[in-house]
Amino acid sequence: MKALVYHGPGLRAWETTPDPTVLEPTDAIVRIDSSTICGTDLHILKGDVPEVKPGTVLGHEAVGTIVETGAAVSTLEEGDRVLVSCITSCGRCRFCREGHYGLCTGGGGWIFGHLIDGLQAEYARVPFADTSVHKVPEPLTDEQVLFLADILPTSYEVGVLNGKVGPGDTVAIVGAGPIGLAAVMTARLLTPGRIVVIDLDTARLAKAREFGADVTIDNGHEDAVAAVKGLTDGLGADVAIEAVGVPETFELCTDLIRPGGRVANVGVHGHPATLHLEKLWIQDVTITTGLVDTVTTPILMQLIEQGKLDPTLFATHRFALDDTMAAYDTFSAAAESNALKVVLATQTPVMGTPHRREVVGAGV
Ligand SMILES: NC(=O)c1ccc[n+]([C@@H]2O[C@H](COP(=O)([O-])OP(=O)(O)OC[C@H]3O[C@@H](n4cnc5c(N)ncnc54)[C@H](O)[C@@H]3O)[C@@H](O)[C@H]2O)c1
Ligand SMILES: [Zn+2]
Numbered sequence: 213m214k215a216l217v218y219h220g221p222g223l224r225a226w227e228t229t230p231d232p233t234v235l236e237p238t239d240a241i242v243r244i245d246s247s248t249i250c251g252t253d254l255h256i257l258k259g260d261v262p263e264v265k266p267g268t269v270l271g272h273e274a275v276g277t278i279v280e281t282g283a284a285v286s287t288l289e290e291g292d293r294v295l296v297s298c299i300t301s302c303g304r305c306r307f308c309r310e311g312h313y314g315l316c317t318g319g320g321g322w323i324f325g326h327l328i329d330g331l332q333a334e335y336a337r338v339p340f341a342d343t344s345v346h347k348v349p350e351p352l353t354d355e356q357v358l359f360l361a362d363i364l365p366t367s368y369e370v371g372v373l374n375g376k377v378g379p380g381d382t383v384a385i386v387g388a389g390p391i392g393l394a395a396v397m398t399a400r401l402l403t404p405g406r407i408v409v410i411d412l413d414t415a416r417l418a419k420a421r422e423f424g425a426d427v428t429i430d431n432g433h434e435d436a437v438a439a440v441k442g443l444t445d446g447l448g449a450d451v452a453i454e455a456v457g458v459p460e461t462f463e464l465c466t467d468l469i470r471p472g473g474r475v476a477n478v479g480v481h482g483h484p485a486t487l488h489l490e491k492l493w494i495q496d497v498t499i500t501t502g503l504v505d506t507v508t509t510p511i512l513m514q515l516i517e518q519g520k521l522d523p524t525l526f527a528t529h530r531f532a533l534d535d536t537m538a539a540y541d542t543f544s545a546a547a548e549s550n551a552l553k554v555v556l557a558t559q560t561p562v563m564g565t566p567h568r569r570e571v572v573g574a575g576v
């Protein structure tokens with residue numbers, strides 16, 4: 213099969229690699245129909261995630277079709293259309309029992325395109341298939357559900373729910389990339405009073421208004437803390453969601469919140485940030501961090517089916533899976549291309565096409 217293979221910092225190639233096979237009875241093999249690229253893949257390519265070994269297939273977000281199941285897989289069969297999400301779950305360890313799949317100690321958690329081969333490929337091996345994939349309801353398109361593989365549950369769980377966004381709240385979201393915009397989209401489910409988005413990039417701020425931000429602030433030109441205080445009788449935001457991942461924006465979030473407010477950090481940080489306890493200790497603030505668990509994926513999928521959530525707004529560019537290299541170029545030049553998410557899709561496979569396996573029951 214073909215796959216996007218990481219060869220060390222700065223090096224990637226779309227190349228032929230061995231087809232994945234069932235290694236454990238709980239595995240399934242999925243034919244990838246749609247995939248996408250995450251900011252984390254760019255971090256890996258910069259060499260920021262040294263656990264990723266050269267030779268690893270990248271990608272942790274896909275929609276695909278089951279083509280083979282291990283002997284112990286009991287709830288999936290060939291032809292099932294599934295969302296393969298960034299988090300897998302062994303289903304048995306203490307953390308999986310608690311719904312903290314992101315912390316799985318039984319071999320799951322974030323493993324695709326990290327510790328095992330990922331999903332920017334024609335086929336992938338999915339461990340713990342029964343407890344890790346989500347069947348896609350028939351009427352939904354790949355593009356409607358693809359962003360449930362990472363950004364929507366991430367922003368909803370680690371941003372909105374950890375930040376305890378509630379009706380009437382002023383929510384300040386720092387960073388208007390896919391994660392910040394997914395926080396705008398999912399915060400709206402909880403009827404906040406006002407969503408304020410802060411970013412340095414005017415094109416991203418315009419996107420934030422399209423996604424439903426009430427107020428946008430360019431903090432390169434405007435004092436964001438003064439602006440948010442001006443909107444809230446001098447108090448500050450009820451919730452600040454950090455969606456960038458640099459020390460300044462974490463520190464900005466702690467300045468933006470009111471006494472008793474909440475900072476929900478979603479950004480992945482590569483450097484230490486200063487925690488101003490000398491100012492914060494008396495303010496009853498709550499600060500949370502985390503990796504996504506994807507425990508809300510089923511409910512978000514249901515909201516899409518019910519027409520209450522439309523993640524297709526994130527798809528700014530579309531490529532054939534074979535053009536993954538070009539898709540990386542476009543995605544990594546987001547400042548020029550205005551890319552949010554790039555969709556990599558295969559065409560409906562034709563039976564007997566060389567290098568593709570036959571898929572039973574896939575409607576071909
Ligand atoms: N916790 C998790 O499970 C999880 C999962 C996925 C991604 N992430 C992280 O979330 C963060 C955001 O991801 P993304 O894909 O949206 O990233 P992105 O790079 O596309 O977007 C970041 C945005 O922040 C803005 N920005 C940069 N510096 C700023 C500053 N000083 N002030 C205001 N805005 C600033 C940029 O203009 C950009 O629009 C990243 O750190 C990513 O690694 C976390
Ligand atoms: Zn990701």
Ligand SMILES: [Zn+2]
Pocket residue numbers: 301302303304305306307308309315316317318319320
């Ligand atoms: Zn587990």
